[in-house]
Amino acid sequence: MRIDKNQINSLNKKALPDHRESFEYISQRLEGKGISVQKLVQKVQSFQIAIPSWALGTGGTRFGRFPGGGEPRTLEEKIDDVGLLHALNAGSGAISLHIPWDIPKDIAQIKAHAASHKLLFDAVNSNTFQDQADQEHSYKFGSLCHTDAQVRKQAVNHNLEVIRHGEALGSKSLTVWLADGSSFPGQMNFRKALQRTLDSLKEIYAGMPDDWKMFIEYKPYEPYFYHTVIQDWGTSHLLASQLGERAYTLVDLGHHLPNTNIEQIVATLMMQGKLGGFHFNDSKFGDDDLTVGAMKPYQLFLIFNELVEGMQDKESRNPYPAWMIDASHNLKDPMEDLLQSVEAIQLAYAQALLVDRQALEDAREANDPVLAQEILQDAFRTDVRPLIAEARMQADAALDPVAAFRKLNVRENLVRERGKKSMATGL
């Protein structure tokens, strides 16, 4: 299934009068404050969020999985799904592949396929947290940190292979999420495991093309329940610093202990020029991988407040970060979930762009927390939905993507094409 511009235009037409009204109202309010609405709209348009190939199927927990229908069966179909999303929201113009789930067979054909959807290939992801059927050594007790040099070698080689696939597709970065850790006190030598991880990463780093970046994720627990080798941003930053200039920390919103001040971590990493990328999702308890903005939209806004400030900081050496959604769709239709997620990200970004930075800095210099809060909450409380809708409409996408998804019967069409019991590869 492909969505036609005309289909979207015709849906938009009905909603247009209402949209016009609200967009004009907000435009007038913001212009009155000296804010260029068209610049805002352009910024939102150019903010593109990569969709991971594994997020297009139904996720699950260790207690079970309740699959939906019409899930993509091949890499091509995953690209199709991201293409559909991008047609609807004009904000998800990239796909992030996961090897070995998405090994492309015919590179040229896959590139053309993605291009036909106006999609780029974002960071490629390696997987050393599961055993593949044909694998010689098991990762049960770790991969890059393993006590056995053979296992480490296998894991390093897998990462090098992932880089080769990515290079062929035009990716420019490798994301390493390392589950490696232990579940029992005593099981692993913390120090040696970290040293071996560093040594393995050095080999991978050396195998990256010169214009590539490495993104190193951290996570406090799961799938191991006592110790994770890269347990926090401090450890990731330590590794990235020792690896070299093109190694960076990647922040996944769900990978923190309860009550962590994530926005402060973001600010610190950007200050050090070491924030490489971002995985968006939301959570209440752990790495719940829920729809972005479903649980703590104000936290998301505060994080974007730091991202915007960091990106506007002229002294910063931090590169433009890679943006990706990383969620698990256990209950919602994966595509609807992704549409809601992209919208939540765009709203938080737009609100952060509204913050009067000079006034905020003045309030900070004056140690006036009441005023600082008023400034931030003024931005957050502003209903910026018409701005996002306008950004989409100007890019030929839907004023209301979720509604369009339903009105165009996207899922029903996919079920018809792929069957009720199709199963996405991956998690």
Added chain:
Amino acid sequence: MRIDKNQINSLNKKALPDHRESFEYISQRLEGKGISVQKLVQKVQSFQIAIPSWALGTGGTRFGRFPGGGEPRTLEEKIDDVGLLHALNAGSGAISLHIPWDIPKDIAQIKAHAASHKLLFDAVNSNTFQDQADQEHSYKFGSLCHTDAQVRKQAVNHNLEVIRHGEALGSKSLTVWLADGSSFPGQMNFRKALQRTLDSLKEIYAGMPDDWKMFIEYKPYEPYFYHTVIQDWGTSHLLASQLGERAYTLVDLGHHLPNTNIEQIVATLMMQGKLGGFHFNDSKFGDDDLTVGAMKPYQLFLIFNELVEGMQDKESRNPYPAWMIDASHNLKDPMEDLLQSVEAIQLAYAQALLVDRQALEDAREANDPVLAQEILQDAFRTDVRPLIAEARMQADAALDPVAAFRKLNVRENLVRERGKKSMATGL
């Protein structure tokens, strides 16, 4: 494979001089304090912990599973495994079945098989958190709490069927763990979901034989990540109170928010006569389902301190609780893990029995927290391993069960019998 008394005796013989020495030392110390060591040993012997049928295979997480070999392929083989454990430690003389994973075909044969291992059938467990292949309605959006009366009916009927299976085997209780909940704000009406759950439980309660008990678990999150219908002991207690005299709360150690004072919950429930049973495991982050005592042995001791006090309380209406291990063995050999767990439980129980209760109450009355701590820690710091070993030896079990398991090549034998790729049913 069966373990012969003689095999164990011959292993014990070598370790006997060392054991004698340490047992005599501790006996002399304790008798010097007026404690009857033989009574202690008997209490440990009569403390039997049920093994759940699903704990005999390798567990996993949503990120993968790394199976071992020789896992039990049938209910008979699961019973065999528990029999092997009981032969080694004389402390796990019961098995807790999970329906539909363990539906017995020939009741008489299964009962005889269990009896040949000296095993009883503990509480039976229903499962409405997964969809079975032949199931009419899905539990994706709940079971006993579902909006659709048809789904609730199906789930109620399943529980009634579980009771029938349990009755045939001689079980006397039903454990209901209800995953039911929601992952997104707004998804479910809290109030209606709780009301429907209560109504469904009433139907199940009405279907229990007169001498049966119902145990209601609670859990704050997972597999749903926003709301769980029975989120805490307060909710479970509310339901149990409204259901009737034979409905009780069941405490699973891993089912609490960070930092919960679990021992206080245990004390409160026993005070109300409403603690029905216990699921043992250990955890650092969430429902990690690790080996009992692997992470917080002092907390385990404090819990047993309350259990012992509650069981000794003559005014208490609380029945003798049901004890079960509920863990997931992702890395360790499941049987070795269970042997370590049973030992940790026995140690904590024995240490709690050592607490000088009169002195403790005196210190409490005097508001002397220094002395109260000295009294508790004196018990906890005592090396009671020889008492447990003696309890085992007197019951023809192994002085050191894990060592015996390895010396007798139990796993190797099971792999030979069942194959390297056998797969336990269930989680």
Added chain:
Amino acid sequence: MRIDKNQINSLNKKALPDHRESFEYISQRLEGKGISVQKLVQKVQSFQIAIPSWALGTGGTRFGRFPGGGEPRTLEEKIDDVGLLHALNAGSGAISLHIPWDIPKDIAQIKAHAASHKLLFDAVNSNTFQDQADQEHSYKFGSLCHTDAQVRKQAVNHNLEVIRHGEALGSKSLTVWLADGSSFPGQMNFRKALQRTLDSLKEIYAGMPDDWKMFIEYKPYEPYFYHTVIQDWGTSHLLASQLGERAYTLVDLGHHLPNTNIEQIVATLMMQGKLGGFHFNDSKFGDDDLTVGAMKPYQLFLIFNELVEGMQDKESRNPYPAWMIDASHNLKDPMEDLLQSVEAIQLAYAQALLVDRQALEDAREANDPVLAQEILQDAFRTDVRPLIAEARMQADAALDPVAAFRKLNVRENLVRERGKKSMATGL
């Protein structure tokens, strides 16, 4: 200092054109959806939040306190401060007294003073968590739960005295926050402590006038760090159920373990007819007592979503709850902090009133979490500030209370009247 209607009117006049514009816009949008804006405005107006007498001075932590100036030195001045707030926001028309910090000497005069500010006396609060200079027995090791009957008697009598003071002033409820607990395992007998607490509460309950209610707070920790007698809603509910019909649970937002689903607790309590009152504040780590809405505004909205649903439920036996702010103002000007808090509460309330309940129930019945989220977030994302401002303006209060507070130099005036080093009594 008193604020004159004219002063406010003249401030409002300048902001009026801007307000008119935004109010008309939102009115038109909402009326277009069939929502009566004037009814909304009236509901917001009639929602009155009590200010606790102790929140008018600078708070602190165990590490220190950084007082501001112009703090109220007497009960009269505390009433004056609440009067100033109510003049500014027309939403804080009640004061909640804390005994012994606020014992009124001349009842008639105090009542007249409050009436002159159009203030009512909300729940009275007892204090058995601190020792007063002239006190016979210490509460170091508890009050209502104490091992010593003399201490319990003293604490019961104090509560009875608080009731007498409240009765004289026209209060209709007693809030009992019991710090009682222990900091070390073993220190206290959980069971006996709970029993003694229940017995003491029974004496207090018996001493309440027939038209009074008792509100029982719960809290997991602090000032004790191992065990708190009333640790959670389950324990509070247990006590309230055993005390009688006029005993209720009171929910303080900061009194929960990390990640607790508070809105679910609210729903459950209202379902049982046992939610008596609410203490508003916000927090990131523990009982941080920050400005309401400063940290998790979406959670606040979700809680109001349950409150509104519970209050609209015609079958509910739950009385109209008591609303109070309970915060600690360590850094912000206490009065500015309270103005921000009241506004945040009103915003969340108004947003919850916007939720299309029929559509939400339909989405729930259809198990459509995507749609349920769209419905909730549509309400939350709506900029309802003009509605709140209108509610204030119609009640002769300020369109922008914080701005008015500053423009009218309220704090400067109070410092002039009371001095730079005045010190509020209490925390």
Added chain:
Amino acid sequence: MRIDKNQINSLNKKALPDHRESFEYISQRLEGKGISVQKLVQKVQSFQIAIPSWALGTGGTRFGRFPGGGEPRTLEEKIDDVGLLHALNAGSGAISLHIPWDIPKDIAQIKAHAASHKLLFDAVNSNTFQDQADQEHSYKFGSLCHTDAQVRKQAVNHNLEVIRHGEALGSKSLTVWLADGSSFPGQMNFRKALQRTLDSLKEIYAGMPDDWKMFIEYKPYEPYFYHTVIQDWGTSHLLASQLGERAYTLVDLGHHLPNTNIEQIVATLMMQGKLGGFHFNDSKFGDDDLTVGAMKPYQLFLIFNELVEGMQDKESRNPYPAWMIDASHNLKDPMEDLLQSVEAIQLAYAQALLVDRQALEDAREANDPVLAQEILQDAFRTDVRPLIAEARMQADAALDPVAAFRKLNVRENLVRERGKKSMATGL
């Protein structure tokens, strides 16, 4: 009051037969495993833990303080109290001063006084989290991170003054605990606050004598409740790395988010040669500052397991860490609490020394978590109390320090000398 060797000897004499018996038993067991008991005893003897001067009085919370009697009124009396502790346990041979609470007037006299108790002066501690009466600028909104250069200068100068006091007394290190942070989103610019902190620390670092070390604490929250400038080990390590070779991270056990794997942090810091010191206490919820070992003795053991391994690592550049207790004694007698704490530390240290490191490494290499756990728990379950008692007795201290403290009526004597209402300076 001073405790005489003869007093202790006469108390020990009564307990000696019992001690001999248990010490001989454990000695025989350990020697049988090839462990030199006398070496163990010596290691325990040479492990000295500093007592902070502020821990000798009753602590409190924001809700109140319940002081005991006989608290030290002067620096001399604080030194006396540590002297009494050291006489009883021979394990607390150092005192750590806090400026401005403990500014020595007559250096020579104070040094002689400490020497008469065989006490050394450990790290000195600065205080920029409270305002002193005569202070020009307030630290309400930060100190080393403050927006105002004047405030930063004042805080830097204070630290330089602390160094001068320490130098005079023979200290060799400065501990900087920086409360600096903010309580509201937006209040502070994270990046600028961290930069200003680094700049201020550079000035202090430059002012340290060449043989001094700087220890930088971290803490996630309290007294600020949104953001703390040095929120975690990663931030402390970043600062220490940028400051220079003699700047180190200091770990306080209570300064972590829920569920943090602290032992892993310890291992990582030692691996980097950057663990400077340790503050011991215990906690259940936050920075509860309870008696060491009162809550999580196994965690304490696991931490010592890393410390011992790190100290034995010949390739490590990490200096010998500074050990200090940092607790708050709200309920227990402060001196009894400290005696219990020192004992808990010594027990954990001795148990960690018992770990068979070669066997542990072998189990790790073999990926055998069952065996690794057996090895660790074998050490932890060993009753090493006789070893600690022996270490004390050989150093003329008490076999049972808490019992001796009570039998010698130490507190009663201090009350007689100092009065019932004496009040320790500081927290």
